[in-house]
Amino acid sequence: MTVTTEDFAARRAAATDDALGWRPRLRLALRFALREMRGGLSGFYIFLGCLTLGVGAIAAVNSVAGMMSDGIAKEGKAILGGDLRFALVQRQATPDEAKFMNGLGEVSDTQTLRSMVRLSDGSDQSLAEVKAVDGKYPLYGRILTTPDKPLSELLGKTATGYGAIAAQGLYDRLGIEPGDTVKLGNLTLTMTGVIDREPDLLAEGIAFAPRLMISEAALAGSGLIQPGSLIEYAYKVKLPPGTDPDKAAAPANDHFPASGFRVRTAKNASPSLQNNIERFSQFLTLVGLTALIVGGVGVANAVGAYLDSKRAVIATFKSVGASGRFVVAVYLIQITALAGLGILLGLVLGIIAPFLTARFLESIIPIAADVSVYPLALLTAAVFGLLTALAFALIPLGRSRDVPATALFRDAGSGSSARMRWSYFGAAIGLALLIAGLAVAMASDRKVALIFLGGTAAAFVILRLVAMGIIWLARRAPTVRSTPLRLAIGNIHRPGALTSSVVLSLGLGLTLLVTLAIIDYDLRREIGTGLANRAPDFFFVDIQNGQIDPFRQKVDELAPGSKLDAVPMLRGRITRLNDEDVATMKIPAEGGWVLRGDRGLTYAATLPENSRLTAGKWWPRDYSGEPLVSFAAEEGRELGLKIGDTLTVNVLGRNITAKIANFREIEWENLGINFVMVFSPNSFAGAPHAWLATLSIDDDSEAAEKKVVNGITNAFPAVTTVRVKEALDTVNALIAQLALAVRVAAAVALVSSVLVLAGALAAGNRGRMHDAVVLKTLGATRVTLIQAFATEYMLLGLATGVFAVAAGAAASWFVIDGIMTLPWVFDWTIALTTLIVSLVLTVGFGLAGTWRILGQKAAPVLRNL
Known part of the structure; x- marks a missing residue:
């Protein structure tokens, strides 16, 4: 072996290793590390790519979520419509309540x-979200209209x-233009x-429908208020x-304990949207973390190859x-320096992500995106990246x-089979647990995070067992x-085989891709076809007692033989x-939506029959x-309720306390008339209350449905008709938007x-080179x-691929059937594509890598055996 100047320097450094303190030893190690890195990044491009992708995904997701959250917080007053928002359902504020609110400041209702x-001739109609405003609207922000008039x-x-x-x-929807007239209740607009x-x-x-804005006087004259x-x-x-x-709103419920006010401040302008942002960003962060962990296998491979x-x-050094x-x-x-470079590249992706997505998000969510750099999101991604790399x-x-020096001098040997000290293995496990702990601590729903991380860890173990089984x-x-087949089988089980690396590296990514693809397929199929077939064709709301x-009778006339279910509703x-x-309660993540x-x-x-x-x-x-x-059994169990417990509901300004007499299992998936509380x-x-009704008709043609809608709307102008197909189309469109982000994360x-x-x-x-040379020497041809x-x-x-399909199918079944309680259907197209x-x-990457070594000359390789 040729001894270089670097080797002599290493000898001198090593000779003084034990004589130096830890600080001089660290400085010496740093000097040699930097000197050796002058050779460039050869062998570490994949190392950098894996870290860049994983860190970039986490940084981008959290930066975009931060941008949206900041947008909501910055425009909180405009989004809420004021500094405070008091909401009541089915009743107006009493004079005393109105006096209290007017005493706080300027009020717009x-x-x-x-x-x-x-349409004026009754030939067509559409569901609309009607909003009646007063002369002070809006207190904050500005409504933009065409034409731009007050x-x-x-x-x-x-x-x-x-x-x-x-x-x-x-x-x-109605095929009209500005200047045309329409009917709303008894009113012409x-x-x-x-x-x-x-x-x-x-x-x-x-x-679930387009906005129609009118004045309060118009709503009062429409006959819709019953x-x-x-x-x-x-x-x-x-x-x-x-x-x-907060201080201004605090006395509201004390002064009016039976009012049933729902009070929000500008700090909590859109809680449902904020919760959805947190949940979705958590999910995408976990997917990004999975990509980073997958990349960690690449880090281990790159470091192993580099040390080899x-x-x-x-x-x-050791000699x-x-x-x-x-x-x-x-x-x-x-390795730490190179990991820092990969993390830095990933952070650059996280920095530019909000700038690239701001305009797209504004077209979906009406929030003015004030793009900035989000240090906490970047720090989170950097910490995950560094811990994973280490x-x-x-x-x-x-x-x-x-590994003894004698083993290292044999070029054909490999250090991969050397035994490793438990301290290093324990440190690696400790870092992995720290990563998992941070992910769980940061999650809004820790149970989901634990399931996700547990599934990832189980996938690693199972993939290792699969490789051992192969x-x-x-x-x-x-x-x-x-x-060729005999050689291929031998290569799969020989020492130093690629089996474990290939199965582990590709298996987890494909499993995640299959899981998300089947979930997406089942959700779309269920909402687009399954629910549409099981659900009623129409919902009717605000049917008055006397109607x-x-x-x-009108329904029997319009759709003979149809099934009509009607119940009173408040x-x-x-x-x-x-x-x-x-x-003041700590609301649980599951079942908390009821409260x-x-x-x-x-x-x-x-x-109830269902x-x-x-x-x-x-x-x-x-x-x-x-x-x-x-009470609904599942939701009651999630809230920790039992028979004999009491609950108080506020209805029309009255507090009614009732004792839980029983629990019932509800078939939510059929979209029929279901209530958490009966x-x-x-x-x-x-x-005073109205009625809610559902209608299923035998003839679900467009003409038959239009006949029902026209007949009911013209006969009962105050009754709201909801076509289930249109509502499902709205949900499908929302899922399609979310699926795009999920697919991008899965692609990462x-x-x-x-x-x-x-x-x-x-x-x-390296090992393939030796194999190829020896086999060619023994007479094997390139073919x-x-x-x-x-x-x-x-x-x-x-x-x-077979494992990824099986594991992805099992994971998607758990999510669809176990968590979402929806029918699970396996799509064989996804399996074949996988x-x-x-x-x-x-095959492509394998042959691309081995093609070059097939032409390797035998002499240089055999000389070092």
Whole structure:
């Protein structure tokens, strides 16, 4: 072996290693590490690529989420419509309540409801989100319209009634233009403009129909306001400068304990959107972390290959007495420096992500994106990147520490089989646990994070077992006559085989891709076809008590033989559980949605037909004792409720306390009439309410559905008709937007897997070079070797693809059936595509890497054996 100047320097350094203190030793290690890095980044491009992708994904997701959260916080007043927002359902504020709110500051009130807007001749109609505003609207922000005129002019009185403005979607649905007239309830409206931007749109929640904006006087004259009508009254307050919104709102429930106010401040302008941003960013962060962990395998491969190429230098260090600690320090410094470069590149991706996505997000969510740099998001990504790089680098570093110099001088040997000190293995495990702990601590839903990380860890273990199983089968495979096949099988189980690296690197990425693809497929199929087939065709809301019998007769006339289900409905909010104020409770992640906002309530003398009791007994038909309630079994279990517990609901400004008499299992998936809470009939004696109805018709043609909608809308202008197909289309569009981000995240994981695969195959080329040279010396032709290598890669790719399909199917089944409780259907197209992708990647990258070594001359290789 040729001894270089660097070797002599290493000898001198090693000779003084033990004589130096730790600080001089560290400086010496740093000097040698930097000197050796002058050779460039050869062998570390995949290392850098894996870290860049993983860190970039985490930084980008959290930066974009930070941008959206900052946008909501910055425009909180405009989004909320004021500094404070008091909301009531089905009733207006009393004079005393109105006086209290007016005493806080300037007040603007709006009323929102869903109703049918129809053409003047009654030939067509559309569901609309109707919003009636007063002369002070909006207190904050600015509504943008075409033409740009004051609301008082656009919504004022006209020759035929009142003016109205609407989102472009309503014009498109009805085929009308500004200047045309439409009917709303008993009122004729002249369309005077288009709403381009509504400042407080997000405060209203998810919209299932286009916005129609009118004046309060117009709504009062429409005939839509009836006892029990589902109308939300919102009172927005503009406080004097310097007033603390929380302190101003605090006395509201004390002064009016039975009011049922839902109070929000500008700090919590759109809680549902903020929660969704947090949940979705958490999910994408976990996917990005998975990509980073997959990349960690590439880090381990790259570090192992790099140390393998430095065996001569390590051997020189150890031959002249350098300690293993000194060797590890030299290469740990190098790896940390390179990891820092990869992290820096990933952070650059995270910095530019908000700038690239801002305009796209503004088109989906009406928030002015104030793009900036988000240090916390970048720091989070950097910490995950550094910990992952160190966790996976310690394993090959630990193996190199105690390998004797005699083994390193044999060029054909390998340090990969050397035993590693438990301290290094323990440190790697400790870093992995730290990564998992940080991910769980940062998660809004820790249970989901634990399941996700647990699944990733289990996948690593299972993939290792799969690789061992493939090796075991290959070792016990019968001898075959085909030389290429015999060589391929031998390569799979020989020492130093690529089996474990290929299965581990590609298996996790493909498994994640299959899981997400099947979930996406099942959600789209269920919402687009499954739910549409099982769900009723129509929902009818705001059927008045005196209209229910004429309504049934009209339905029989329009759709003979159809199935109509109707139940009374009120809206109420749970305010107390077992005398504990819900506002001060720690609301659990699961089931907590029941306690947030208003819920639909009903009463019944008998058990609803689509429910079954799981605990307790149903009350008698003529029950007249204390109010009783039947609660949904799953949600009750998640909230920790039991038979005999009490809950208080606020309905129409009255607090009603009822005892839980039983629990029922509900079939939510059929989209029928289902309620979390069903009360005994005496609970709401004398309370004004409307009816909710569903209709399933035998003839689901467009003409038959249009006949029903036109007939009901013209006969009962105040009844709101919701076509289930249109609502499902809205949900499908939302899922399509979310699926795009999920696919991008899955693609990042797959690209990381591909990089790791390429690195694993490249790391194995050194051994392949020896194999090829020896086999060619013994008479093997290039064609035979190509066939052998191609067969080996094909077998590994097929085995990995089969595992990914099986594991992805199991994971998607757990999510769809176990968590979402939806029907799980396996798509064989996804399985076939996965197998093809796996084969193409393994065979393609494998042959691309081995093609070069097939032409290697024998003499230089044989000389070092």
